[in-house]
Amino acid sequence: MNLKVARPLRIAILECDTPLPQTKKKFQGYGGVFEFLLRAGARALNSPDLDPDTGFELTRWQVELEPEKYPDPATVDAILITGSKHDSFADTPWINKLVDYTTKILTETNVRVIGVCFGHQIVGRALKVGVGRNPQGWEAAVNQIQLSAKGKEIFGVDTLRLHQMHRDCVFTYPEGVEALGSSPVCKVQGMYVAKRLFTVQGHPEFNQEIMTEIVNTRHATGVFDDKAFQEHSGKVALPHDGLVVSQAFLKFLLEQ
Template sequence: MAQQQKKKVVSIALLVADTPPPPVVAVRGDYTQIYPRFLQESLNTIKRHSWQPQVELHVRCYDVVKKMEYPDEGQLGDGLWDAVMITGSASSAYLDLEWTRKLAAFLRATAENHPLVRLIGICYGHQILARAFDGQVVSNPKGWELGTFSCTLTPHGKELLGYDENETQMAIQQVHKDHVPELPPDFAGESFENLASTEISPIQSLILRYPTEAPPLASTAQASAYMAFDIEDSETASSGPNPLRSMHLLSFQGHPEFDREIVENIIEVRTEMGIVTGELREKSLVNAKKPHDGLKLGRAILAMLGVEEARTDTGDSMVHLQ
């Protein structure tokens, strides 16, 4: 009898900070559908060794705007959640709203009290994380980024996000005017680092490291309190854990989960509202059609959560699975 393949479940609490405009919902669903689908599609592109466990994603959505609901404190403490991910939103992360304040406070408390829980932010999520860590979020005087933009990667950005030496740009769909103008202050002795920039928005991807190379996931440790040891994982490729395993936080100013149709529909809605007109509209529609690295960045998010592409013993190349 064939041995049953082991399973690895990665649990993500998705904090839903908005509902996209009706034309987007009509073609792609709301964020409770867009984000889990993006994560699953990213997972489907990851090549794994046959001896590595089959990965399942468990994504539970929390309405942090109207219901102001969050993962249970006891569940967090028991290591039931490996990561908290914050979606995009048409709201501004600097606003003094009850739900915004509660969200920022929850993220800060999670970092302080449940440090093994990874934090992942997309667009608004990137901005509210910056606010939670005492950083700034402002309306950008240089204006909008709409459609796919090429972001210049730092050397660290290339390494961590899986780009080759000769690749200098990260292509990502963008829908924002607010941005994070500078790095948040240090947290728990660790410094924030920026991985990519554009001329309009210099901080395109934030990371915050752990003090050790690859602490366990909360579900592996069955606790969310920090443990000062690196992961002992017999299921990790023999070339060692991916460098992203040392990330406590990863955020993107852009939208790796957005595709051309979503962005085009958002541009149309903003045009009807009188927000995106003239040359900005024309340029944005051209940008929206450009290719982007969404699934590649989805793989980076999953590598942070211990789901990494199979490598040869030397770590040079992927192993193609049948």
């Protein structure tokens, strides 16, 4: 596999939500959270072909609040679709436009696509498979994912532990997509097509601090009852493999 790149990776981060106050103060937006993840992944990857400081040209597009603004596919190498508190299956104008844009990217361009949580589900919609409320309910904080053979190859580990925060899911794998893994709560944990798309249902960009703010807020607002709050709070500090996923994303983006 040739990992050489002649210029910075041009990645458009499509922000589909606004972080909670503490996270927003630290990172400004989810674009900042992902920038931190990608640069950390580049440092861990330690490739001579990707400098953590100069190897990226990152742009941020707040497609939820400014749905009229999207990157010109000719100006980017990849799009990264973030998570969101919104339902990926909702019939709302900005979400429908995001699905249409993602479909266009996948069918009419060579731009690569990364999807995370809500973004993973948006890719599922763009590929014409069912997305909706998971009958098994919430999956939150750090959970273990059982990897497929392809998942083990892509991530370089036998099992993956990732922060999760979702009660929606992709129900089935689209035709032509390689399955990366599953969990007891969610069958479709990741999708892969070489040089085209790479998605994960989990949140590699989250850490203990970010997840704690989300779990506490959802408890305070009644989304999580006391029992769920105790369960999820007990997993926010567990070790997780966000850095492993970040490196896998970068290998995917660099592969020639």
